[in-house]
Amino acid sequence: MNVRWVALKYIKPGAVLAQRVADGRGRTLLARGIVLTDSLITRLKRVGIRAVCIENASTEDVVVTEMVEEETKIEILSMTYETLAALSSTTSFSYKVKPTFLRSQFGPLLSEIIHQLRQHNGAGEQLGSVYLSDGELFHHSVNVTFYALTLGLQQQMSETDLIDLGIGTLLHDVGKMRIPQHILRKPGRLSHAEYRTVQLHAQFGYDILKDIRDISTKSSLVALQHHERLDGSGYPWGLKAPEIHPFAQLTAVADVYEALTANRVYRQAYLPHEAYDILLADKGTKLSSAVIDAFAQTISIYPIGMSVRLSNGDGAVVIKPSADNRQVPIVRAIENERGEPIRPYELNLATASDIHIVTCES
Structure with missing residues (x-):
């Protein structure tokens, strides 16, 4: 599944849901595959949804295996x-x-x-x-x-x-x-x-x-x-x-x-x-x-697919936990600080002493 969890405040119209969106009791609000519009994004914010999982070509090889179905x-x-x-x-x-x-x-x-x-x-x-x-x-x-x-x-x-x-x-x-x-x-x-x-x-x-x-x-x-x-x-x-x-x-x-x-x-x-x-x-x-x-x-504290912002300004997605330290992930950078696509590159944050996560965007 090509996934990227992104906070609603960063979502732009045209994004496609990679997973269904559920309400507080687990009931489906929007199905997988729905194209988000301004009105849908506003409605999701109104009911308290903080982040959604969207399709992203740069992470199409990232496999998310839910521990609980x-x-x-x-x-x-x-x-x-x-x-x-x-x-x-x-x-x-x-x-x-x-x-x-x-x-x-x-x-x-x-x-x-x-x-x-x-x-x-x-x-x-x-x-x-x-x-x-x-x-x-x-x-x-x-x-x-x-x-x-x-x-x-x-x-x-x-x-x-x-x-x-x-x-x-x-x-x-x-x-x-x-x-x-x-x-x-x-x-x-x-x-x-x-x-x-x-x-x-x-x-x-x-x-x-x-x-x-x-x-x-x-x-x-x-x-x-x-x-x-x-x-x-x-x-x-x-x-x-x-x-x-x-x-x-x-x-x-x-x-x-x-x-x-x-x-x-x-x-x-x-x-x-x-x-x-x-x-x-x-x-x-x-x-x-x-x-x-x-x-x-x-327990790996950064779930696969989580969007993060790095200290160098690039936006990245968690792709797996590091073998060096389960609490520090391996990420794939996919955009610059302006949100523009870049040539993806991977970084093991457990060994990259000069770059770290400054915020989660999901």
Whole structure:
């Protein structure tokens, strides 16, 4: 597939979609092959789409292998959306989501996701590909789950543990459904009182999940402890390393990375390598060294097809992870700083010390 993920603000009319465009719940908005017009681009911006995948002759040999199949992503997004909505109330549940049967609902789908990840040897080269202007809670939850399961596979967890981990990560932020939206979506800095209110979501989530009979204690502890830190600086209880469940320690790494690389109402997303550097800065003090080592060995932070701008001004596309360092990609430069086509050339950024990525344009 000839692909290039490009932010809508850089898209010009006449670009052809190389992949379908989906809305927040995974439903198709525009099909593959559609030619984008000014009005379509405006409509996509209005519904919060941040980037689209377009055809590009300079990358026609680049093969994107999704770690999780598109249909499976749609199904898990939809199920997570419905479940979080249902669990936001303690008094009523959707007829589609019975509180005592969540494991039986999620289990088969999580098993399929685990199977698909195993087929790719657990290497997370194409994860977290939801491009919205401000990631919705269920999108964040699904992306965290993909990262967490990849890390769990690398650590050779059993199938049962992987499913328990998956349920815990899909529902780890369910407590935020009880936090006022004006606080969660506040564009400016939170007051001390507002921040304390947000912190309550960990306990709220645990209180919701612990009473669901077919969800394990391990899964519930993910909701309670995913903001705890090894040095005791986290919340809600200020636990230290031995007191924090391994599932929560693993989720913390996936949660921090996914949150940093997503756009928020109060800030733009960090570049993937900047977010990774933040993980490394907290390695062994706040975040688990073993989990971060697993992250480094399995997850490529620059997805194939991502558009980037290099420090020399050229626009490029990620074509594969570098064998020298999975967190620094090999790119193909295809345009100059004015957006004009150039003779393509490839560059291994792991060994090109004088050139680096300055921004992502997707």
